[in-house]
Amino acid sequence: MTQGFVITANALIKGDVVWLTPTGTLTRKLEEAEVFTSRDRAEAALAATSTRNAELVGCYVADARLTSVGPAPAHFREGFRARGPSNYPHGKQAETGTDSHVSLY
Amino acid sequence: MYRYTDFDNAFLAERNRQFRAQVARRIDGSLTEEEFRPLRLMNGLYLQLHAYMLRVAIPYGTLNATQLRKLAEISERWDKGYGHFTTRQNIQFNWPILTDVPDMLDALAEVGLHAIQTSGNTIRNVTSDHFAGAAGDEIADPRPYAELIRQWSTDHPEFQFLPRKFKIAVTGSPNDRVVTRAHDIGLRMVLRDAEPGFEVIVGGGLGRTPMIGKVIRDFLPVADLLPYLEAVVATYNLLGRRDNKYKARIKITVHENGIDQVRDLVEARFAEIAPLFDPTATKAALARLDEMFTPPALSPRDSTLFEATRTRDPVFRAFADTNLTPHRVAGHAIVTISLKAHGATPGDATAEQMRVVADLAQSYGQGEIRVSHMQNLVLPHVALDDLPEIHAILRAHGLSTANVGLASDIIACPGMDYCALATARSIPVATQIATLVAAFELDHEIGPVQIKISGCINACGHHHVGHIGILGLDRAGVENYQITLGGSATEDARVGERMGPGFAYDQIVPAIERLLLAYLDLREGPAETFEQAVQRAGLEPFRAALYEKGARDAA
Numbered sequence: 001m002t003q004g005f006v007i008t009a010n011a012l013i014k015g016d017v018v019w020l021t022p023t024g025t026l027t028r029k030l031e032e033a034e035v036f037t038s039r040d041r042a043e044a045a046l047a048a049t050s051t052r053n054a055e056l057v058g059c060y061v062a063d064a065r066l067t068s069v070g071p072a073p074a075h076f077r078e079g080f081r082a083r084g085p086s087n088y089p090h091g092k093q094a095e096t097g098t099d100s101h102v103s104l105y
Numbered sequence: 106m107y108r109y110t111d112f113d114n115a116f117l118a119e120r121n122r123q124f125r126a127q128v129a130r131r132i133d134g135s136l137t138e139e140e141f142r143p144l145r146l147m148n149g150l151y152l153q154l155h156a157y158m159l160r161v162a163i164p165y166g167t168l169n170a171t172q173l174r175k176l177a178e179i180s181e182r183w184d185k186g187y188g189h190f191t192t193r194q195n196i197q198f199n200w201p202i203l204t205d206v207p208d209m210l211d212a213l214a215e216v217g218l219h220a221i222q223t224s225g226n227t228i229r230n231v232t233s234d235h236f237a238g239a240a241g242d243e244i245a246d247p248r249p250y251a252e253l254i255r256q257w258s259t260d261h262p263e264f265q266f267l268p269r270k271f272k273i274a275v276t277g278s279p280n281d282r283v284v285t286r287a288h289d290i291g292l293r294m295v296l297r298d299a300e301p302g303f304e305v306i307v308g309g310g311l312g313r314t315p316m317i318g319k320v321i322r323d324f325l326p327v328a329d330l331l332p333y334l335e336a337v338v339a340t341y342n343l344l345g346r347r348d349n350k351y352k353a354r355i356k357i358t359v360h361e362n363g364i365d366q367v368r369d370l371v372e373a374r375f376a377e378i379a380p381l382f383d384p385t386a387t388k389a390a391l392a393r394l395d396e397m398f399t400p401p402a403l404s405p406r407d408s409t410l411f412e413a414t415r416t417r418d419p420v421f422r423a424f425a426d427t428n429l430t431p432h433r434v435a436g437h438a439i440v441t442i443s444l445k446a447h448g449a450t451p452g453d454a455t456a457e458q459m460r461v462v463a464d465l466a467q468s469y470g471q472g473e474i475r476v477s478h479m480q481n482l483v484l485p486h487v488a489l490d491d492l493p494e495i496h497a498i499l500r501a502h503g504l505s506t507a508n509v510g511l512a513s514d515i516i517a518c519p520g521m522d523y524c525a526l527a528t529a530r531s532i533p534v535a536t537q538i539a540t541l542v543a544a545f546e547l548d549h550e551i552g553p554v555q556i557k558i559s560g561c562i563n564a565c566g567h568h569h570v571g572h573i574g575i576l577g578l579d580r581a582g583v584e585n586y587q588i589t590l591g592g593s594a595t596e597d598a599r600v601g602e603r604m605g606p607g608f609a610y611d612q613i614v615p616a617i618e619r620l621l622l623a624y625l626d627l628r629e630g631p632a633e634t635f636e637q638a639v640q641r642a643g644l645e646p647f648r649a650a651l652y653e654k655g656a657r658d659a660a
Contacts, residue, residue, distance in 0.1 A: 085522035
């Protein structure tokens with residue numbers, strides 16, 4: 001289990017959780033996020049991503065665990081952000097569609 | 106009910122037009138998030154963990170059937186078909202999309218509702234007694250005063266950027282059902298020589314530093330209400346700390362300066378500004394408002410059918426004995442509809458349930474609905490003989506839970522399941538306690554007890570004033586729950602005492618079970634309530650029950 005970092009934010013229009021991918025796009029699936037193993041590189045990516053004012057709100061660096069299927073939440077708060085609330089099957093856990101691409105509308 | 110004037114309608118339409126333009130400018134990039142954030146917060150729009158959240162004010166907790174139906178419609182059209190009623194008598198929608206919010210606000214305006222000042226460092230939605238206008242112990246209906254305060258505080262130019270948020274509660278009864286002593290300003294109606302006035306309490310609050318409010322004026326004539334409130338808030342606006350968010354509430358101002366100095370400053374300011382207010386005009390405004398809140402003309406009714414059903418039907422009897430409060434008119438009752446079905450999220454109502462309650466209010470309840478800070482709904486004016494039919498309809502829609510004031514009638518904030526500020530979950534702790542209580546049929550065995558759960562130190566779940574308070578924290582990346590005991594949310598408000606080390610998520614429900622069972626062992630008889638037993642026996646026997654075995658498990 002390796003420690004890493006992901007860049008995350010909320011999408012401006014829908015308000016839901018998104019992550020930065022290796023190609024610079026945004027994804028709604030944590031497992032598709034780019035993982036930074038260096039805190040400095042994560043901070044540099046955060047600085048670049050934070051300028052995407054028209055798409056994102058509240059960018060920050062979150063800790064992640066590296067697993068065989070990609071990044072996983074390191075903290076339970078990030079776990080809820082990646083999954084949705086525990087009292088109803090709403091949010092990400094209900095979104096079974098394969099299209100995780102984030103667009104403005 | 107308050108009826109909007111042309112001025113009110115025009116004000117709201119203009120305000121909504123402005124916000125629609127602000128949203129458009131945020132989306133086209135003209136506004137940064139830093140610029141947009143205070144604008145959206147002033148209109149009740151938060152960004153939470155999974156989505157935006159729109160907090161809609163329900164002024165002093167009063168709704169009519171048309172308004173409740175509109176809330177149901179909004180929840181279906183722009184949200185996920187439910188709403189969450191809060192401890193400040195608001196309703197929150199957890200899943201709106203930014204581009205839909207201007208339409209939601211316009212829909213609210215159609216029925217005289219809005220989300221203005223439900224967030225931000227301003228005077229928030231004024232809360233009041235959910236039994237107003239119906240309770241037998243009332244001196245006068247507090248809602249005309251609450252409405253006067255709403256009008257005075259809405260867009261008040263001096264108070265849009267206070268050091269911190271500011272909450273006012275008003276009660277017209279000696280029995281405090283609005284927790285006045287935990288508000289920035291609490292107003293308790295009192296009589297002096299048969300003249301009604303207010304005992305003014307200032308500097309209460311929960312959160313990081315819980316404080317019970319202090320009396321700043323023991324009798325304020327009603328005609329002086331607005332200049333005196335203005336003097337208090339103006340004094341706080343100057344004196345309150347802006348250097349530290351955690352020391353910015355008026356409770357800290359009062360604590361650091363002392364109530365006597367704050368009182369002197371307020372009285373000096375009051376002397377300056379009182380001449381600018383016209384007491385005759387205030388009285389005339391109150392007279393107009395009084396007329397809008399005239400209680401329905403109810404005549405005493407026979408209750409033969411009610412008594413017969415109560416004798417015959419044990420399920421109805423449980424409901425009648427638990428969820429009813431005496432009404433001032435014979436043959437009537439105040440009905441509390443529990444939004445705490447065992448295992449369900451406290452305070453949540455589906456669109457269908459909202460419509461059912463609206464229909465019942467229209468058919469049997471003079472068209473009135475109240476939202477309580479306990480996160481339940483109330484039909485304040487119901488004839489006892491209509492109750493068998495009302496109960497059957499409630500039962501068909503999952504709304505007949507007979508647990509008001511009992512162990513499973515739990516206050517819980519949204520917690521980590523929704524809230525961006527939360528440090529732990531609240532909702533599943535509440536649902537698991539309620540499920541446990543139901544499984545062992547403990548509600549009626551235990552009797553009255555208030556369990557209140559907050560998912561962070563900000564204390565939206567009022568845990569400090571719960572008979573049993575639960576505070577969820579993040580301890581080294583793991584959810585951990587502290588228990589407080591001995592709090593009270595009435596006119597004798599008390600902050601509970603922390604029992605000891607916290608419990609892990611999977612240990613908190615067994616810990617609460619041990620507390621409840623310890624009470625059953627310790628009480629002198631069924632007549633001694635949980636709160637009374639704690640006051641008599643002290644915390645130690647309860648602490649022993651919590652930690653004898655639990656401490657080792659929780660370590």
